Amino acid sequence: MAGKRDLTRLHAERMLGPDDLASAAQRLMPDLDGLPEVSQGTAKVSRERMSRWWEKSGAKPDLRKILLDSVTDDVTAYQGNIENAIGFLRLPIGIAGPLRVNGLAAKGDFLIPLATTEAALVASYHRGCRVLTSAGGCSTLVLYENVNRAPAFVFKTTSEACQFVVWAMSMFEEFERIAATTTSHGKLVDIGCTVEGNHVYLNFEFTTGDASGQNMVTLATQAICDQIMATAPVTPLRFYVESNLSGDKKASARAYHSTRGKKVTAEAIIPAELVAKLLHTTPKAMVEYWQMSAIGGVLSGTIGVHGHFANGLAALYLATGQDAACVAESATGVTRFEVTEDGNLYATVTLPGIMIGTVGGGTGLPSQKACLELMGLAGAGKARALSEVCAALLLAGELSIIAALCAGHFSRAHRKLARTGKS
Ligand SMILES: CC(C)(COP(=O)([O-])OP(=O)([O-])OC[C@H]1O[C@@H](n2cnc3c(N)ncnc32)[C@H](O)[C@@H]1OP(=O)([O-])[O-])[C@@H](O)C(=O)NCCC(=O)NCCSC(=O)C[C@@](C)(O)CC(=O)[O-]
Numbered sequence: 001m002a003g004k005r006d007l008t009r010l011h012a013e014r015m016l017g018p019d020d021l022a023s024a025a026q027r028l029m030p031d032l033d034g035l036p037e038v039s040q041g042t043a044k045v046s047r048e049r050m051s052r053w054w055e056k057s058g059a060k061p062d063l064r065k066i067l068l069d070s071v072t073d074d075v076t077a078y079q080g081n082i083e084n085a086i087g088f089l090r091l092p093i094g095i096a097g098p099l100r101v102n103g104l105a106a107k108g109d110f111l112i113p114l115a116t117t118e119a120a121l122v123a124s125y126h127r128g129c130r131v132l133t134s135a136g137g138c139s140t141l142v143l144y145e146n147v148n149r150a151p152a153f154v155f156k157t158t159s160e161a162c163q164f165v166v167w168a169m170s171m172f173e174e175f176e177r178i179a180a181t182t183t184s185h186g187k188l189v190d191i192g193c194t195v196e197g198n199h200v201y202l203n204f205e206f207t208t209g210d211a212s213g214q215n216m217v218t219l220a221t222q223a224i225c226d227q228i229m230a231t232a233p234v235t236p237l238r239f240y241v242e243s244n245l246s247g248d249k250k251a252s253a254r255a256y257h258s259t260r261g262k263k264v265t266a267e268a269i270i271p272a273e274l275v276a277k278l279l280h281t282t283p284k285a286m287v288e289y290w291q292m293s294a295i296g297g298v299l300s301g302t303i304g305v306h307g308h309f310a311n312g313l314a315a316l317y318l319a320t321g322q323d324a325a326c327v328a329e330s331a332t333g334v335t336r337f338e339v340t341e342d343g344n345l346y347a348t349v350t351l352p353g354i355m356i357g358t359v360g361g362g363t364g365l366p367s368q369k370a371c372l373e374l375m376g377l378a379g380a381g382k383a384r385a386l387s388e389v390c391a392a393l394l395l396a397g398e399l400s401i402i403a404a405l406c407a408g409h410f411s412r413a414h415r416k417l418a419r420t421g422k423s
Pocket residue numbers: 118120121122123124125126127130278279280307308311400401404409410413417
């Protein structure tokens with residue numbers, strides 16, 4: 001019987017052909033002579049610079065037309081969001097809703113733009129929105145918010161590390177003051193620490209106003225660290241402004257059991273008649289599927305238990321100018337379905353930390369801002385409402401996908417919507 005290594009070799013041979021194996025490494029090297037030099041090396045975005053790249057590139061004019069010329073935006077609006085800019089990617093936006101949200105911050109019926117290339121996704125969220133709205137809406141609540149940065153400091157000994165911690169923990173007001181010199185909307189609200197041998201990880205927690213805040217907390221933490229290096233009674237040998245302990249853009253147990261961004265929950269009670277009419281199933285069947293899928297999630301080791309938070313998050317993040325990489329940390333949490341005493345469906349989602357904002361980052365770019373405006377959630381004072389609408393949307397998605405799976409409609413929907421009109 002072939003061992004694992006033999007199989008890997010066989011697989012490689014099948015991919016490349018045995019004769020190609022010897023030259024594989026060479027063939028994988030790109031032909032650098034043919035590539036245009038990226039001499040821009042700049043964050044400046046102008047049509048002239050972008051054109052210059054295309055002229056030098058020798059790429060087909062058709063490509064330039066698609067990626068640059070057909071976009072009529074004022075390209076300087078993108079400065080501060082991209083380097084070595086050469087063009088724009090277009091994604092289709094679908095609309096889900098109206099979704100009725102009876103939240104603490106979000107109140108009303110919301111139209112939700114979703115950017116995706118996955119067929120059936122918008123249809124599914126739209127159906128879930130229809131169910132929730134027909135049921136009178138869903139309740140939502142931001143339970144907690146903070147964004148952390150976790151710098152790390154290296155000492156000669158654990159004893160020095162501990163002396164440093166005692167000092168650092170007494171410096172909160174000073175650190176708060178320094179942070180405030182870098183941002184008027186961000187505020188340091190807590191410090192934590194973890195000692196591992198002669199290493200100290202500090203955890204600075206901030207509120208970030210209506211910005212999702214990753215950049216804000218980095219700049220504030222850098223200023224605090226600079227001050228620490230200049231004034232600490234035990235000077236660290238070295239430090240790093242982020243130690244990988246914050247959980248930034250990583251799925252982690254930490255993201256699940258603490259909050260980075262906004263902890264938000266949504267719940268609704270759906271009458272059994274609506275479940276039958278719009279979801280073609282029953283509360284009991286949905287709870288049975290949910291129970292089985294919860295164990296499936298546990299068996300596969302997912303962080304949390306849910307169906308497809310990443311789908312709604314990614315599509316909403318792309319449409320509204322959030323950092324799409326934050327789906328990695330934001331898509332954890334719990335979905336729970338129960339049958340109520342009177343036979344209806346109780347459904348809830350809780351997300352421990354979604355990174356989301358209505359100012360800063362990509363939220364002010366032309367099409368992203370337009371999507372936020374479509375929701376009535378652009379700009380200052382709207383971040384909590386957007387988080388609540390996001391949780392409500394994810395609840396809608398859970399209702400729809402779980403209904404499709406337990407009614408046996410899941411594959412049919414994807415066959416119908418993904419293959420129609422394709423050769
Ligand atoms: C596709 C549906 C919605 C059909 O659902 P349906 O109930 O058969 O459709 P219907 O014709 O009875 O209509 C009911 C309502 O659904 C909506 N609806 C219905 N069709 C459309 C459409 N074409 N476009 C827009 N909205 C649609 C619409 O609101 C409509 O009400 P109406 O407005 O007509 O009164 C349903 O079967 C469904 O939701 N399926 C689940 C699909 C899904 O959630 N896919 C997620 C992506 S899968 C993935 O990413 C991987 C994952 C997550 O599966 C991995 C994993 O779980 O491990």
